[in-house]
């Protein structure tokens with residue numbers, strides 16, 4: 001094999017499958033290379049067996065806004081950071097055996113928001129955008145007590161708690177932000193993160209999201225809660241997104257309530273304190289006033305990375321006898337995209353993958369289902385004719401006679417519009433856009449990629465997102481599904497919640513495969 005130089009990076013996924021790739025060596029990608037690549041992958045695929053164990057533990061990773069373009073671009077970016085050309089790289093989760101596509105629309109929107117999509121993923125029902133933990137019968141932004149009660153739906157966390165499992169939620173956003181909050185709260189407006197956001201006529205009907213986490217089921221019974229959002233709990237101003245008017249200090253209330261329950265518990269605000277946690281039954285970690293720092297901003301903070309939080313959460317939850325369910329959100333991929341900050345978004349996606357790889361390393365394929373998906377996509381596009389190995393954050397072609405020069409990664413809309421618009425350009429013969437090769441801040445994390453339509457906040461995208469699964473029954477995710485299917489499949493595989501026992505019948509699958517083995521053995525002896 002003339003192809004491989006140094007086999008420096010191996011990703012171990014299944015016990016029996018190792019995929020290795022070469023680092024810093026430009027392979028000769030002739031026909032032998034591709035034949036070998038194809039054969040290796042077949043051998044790898046053939047080692048994958050249908051697993052019909054039940055999952056004792058479930059970890060659901062949600063890359064907020066991590067559409068397929070983000071996955072491809074961040075895979076290349078990571079490869080390039082490691083000195084490779086980039087295109088041949090894989091994220092760890094891309095080698096999972098179960099892979100499918102997810103239809104993300106909300107009941108009222110073709111292109112969805114995170115509130116409706118999180119309700120689909122976590123409660124198994126689609127609902128309206130901007131609302132979560134309720135079905136589509138309650139008018140958005142309103143509250144009628146009887147309709148509200150009837151509209152409420154339970155989440156995976158509630159199903160798991162009822163089955164005696166421990167539960168956890170980890171996010172890099174405010175813990176009260178739509179995606180994590182849909183796992184425990186029920187609101188007709190995702191902005192009701194603290195009391196002052198709720199119109200006064202509804203405050204008796206519906207609690208704010210932070211209070212629901214601290215006081216109500218399943219929030220109060222969650223064992224591990226890590227994220228940002230101190231201001232929603234009554235501390236200071238943060239980013240000013242929500243300042244409590246009721247004077248409650250909800251972390252103090254959380255501590256009092258856990259004390260009244262008689263469970264060991266601790267509230268922490270720094271990475272150092274988080275690392276000290278060990279045997280507490282319930283922990284609340286709020287590491288920022290608002291959203292946590294982007295990974296590239298984190299250096300001078302006392303905040304843990306998403307990898308640190310994921311590892312700690314799994315360690316704490318692994319103490320559970322009956323298993324656990326953990327939700328981990330890489331929440332700021334989405335925020336970076338909304339600002340057209342492609343470099344920040346790709347870096348967040350890479351860190352998200354590292355958290356997934358850490359979770360795979362700490363758990364068993366026999367008893368732990370790991371699912372990786374996104375709630376929705378973004379308007380990011382990846383195009384032009386850049387050469388192989390071209391800087392993924394660079395330009396779409398590199399031939400001096402080809403004008404205009406533009407970026408490989410651009411957005412269909414967003415605030416990048418203003419950065420790129422040429423001062424005084426009037427259109428037609430007068431080209432409207434600045435030459436990006438002359439923009440001096442292109443390497444900076446807050447550089448905004450091009451957008452031809454102005455939007456203060458870049459928008460989500462409506463195409464399908466991917467889902468990847470490893471562990472018991474990962475093949476249940478092979479196909480194209482409604483997003484609400486995810487919760488049902490997890491319920492079936494984990495043997496808790498409304499689809500409990502539906503995966504029972506697969507015991508016969510096990511029996512059939514044993515039978516087939518015996519028969520093929522017998523027939524081989526006969527021949």
Ligand SMILES: *[C@@H]1O[C@H](CO)[C@@H](O)[C@H](O)[C@H]1NC(C)=O
Nearest residue numbers: 234235236249251252255267
């Ligand atoms: C709220 O209570 C926590 C303890 O849970 C305490 O550390 C914090 O200082 C309190 N915040 C305010 C604003 O009183």
Ligand SMILES: *[C@@H]1O[C@H](CO)[C@@H](O)[C@H](O)[C@H]1NC(C)=O
Nearest residue numbers: 275304305306307308311351
């Ligand atoms: C925290 O995570 C970073 C990567 O994000 C890693 O380099 C570091 O070792 C981790 N720290 C601990 C204490 O696990």
Ligand SMILES: *[C@@H]1O[C@H](CO)[C@@H](O)[C@H](O)[C@H]1NC(C)=O
Nearest residue numbers: 391394395397398399405437
């Ligand atoms: C074009 O390619 C040349 C040589 O490969 C390289 O030095 C240059 O930086 C590239 N220019 C752009 C705009 O990417």
Ligand SMILES: *[C@@H]1O[C@H](CO)[C@@H](O)[C@H](O)[C@H]1NC(C)=O
Nearest residue numbers: 054495500501502503504505
């Ligand atoms: C599934 O198996 C459980 C035991 O694990 C049993 O209690 C239950 O009745 C079975 N349900 C069905 C529908 O087969």
Ligand SMILES: [Zn+2]
Nearest residue numbers: 065114334460
């Ligand atoms: Zn968003």
